Amino acid sequence: MLDQTFNSVYTKFKLHFYKAVFSRFQDREASLTTVETFCMEIIMALGRPTINEFARFVNISPPNAAYKVNSLIQKGYVRKEQSPEDKREYHLTVTQKYIDYYNISYGYLTTVMERIKHRFPAEDAKRLEEMLRIISSELMPEISLPAESPVP
Structure with a gap:
């Protein structure tokens, strides 16, 4: 019960x-596909992951993850922010556009x-x-x- x-x-x-x-x-x-909506929920829940952290979490290859993330960037739902500690690393940050959607x-x-x-x-x-x-x-x-x- x-x-x-x-x-x-x-x-x-x-x-x-x-x-x-x-x-x-x-x-x-709405401009997000179902899979993109799931990706956005995961990125938001992970709290500024790198593309590799996102890829590991969803168990897909880093190139596949980068492809999905780039689509989300083009649509204005995510942006990449350079890490102040390690300039080679970028963290995914949700935009206000997605927060409004969320x-x-x-x-x-x-x-x-x-x-x-x-x-x-x-x-x-x-x-x-x-x-x-x-x-x-x-x-x-x-x-x-x-x-x-x-x-x-």
């Missing part, structure tokens, strides 16, 4: 995002979080936050994100 409930919540977040993305296609605003889904997350805070007592919301932190940091070791902080 827990797995079905969690899947339902996860599916609703995905469907809300897809619905918003498709509405942009109807308005001709806010389609993040805005809904914010809405749902506000609803949780209003619907449940503060101690329940705090417990949910603690449980989600444990799930993310301890129970999902296959994926680590740079912005994660350890469970206190």
Whole structure:
């Protein structure tokens, strides 16, 4: 039962995002393919990866990753920034154009979080936050994100 409930919540977040993305296609605003959207989500989650770090994460060759990244650069969703420490290295940074695109889904997350805070007592919301932190940091070791902080 827990797995079905969690899947339902996860599916609703995905469907809300897809619905918003498709509405942009109807308005001709969207210019990212499905694969490019996935690439952008990964780049954003990795927090300024190099092309090689991105390639390793998605398990593709560096030339294939560079091809995908160059398409995203041409569309204005990513830029390469030279590392101040190692001038030979470039980090991928998402642009405001993508952040605006990304806010389609993040805005809904914010809405749902506000609803949780209003619907449940503060101690329940705090417990949910603690449980989600444990799930993310301890129970999902296959994926680590740079912005994660350890469970206190």
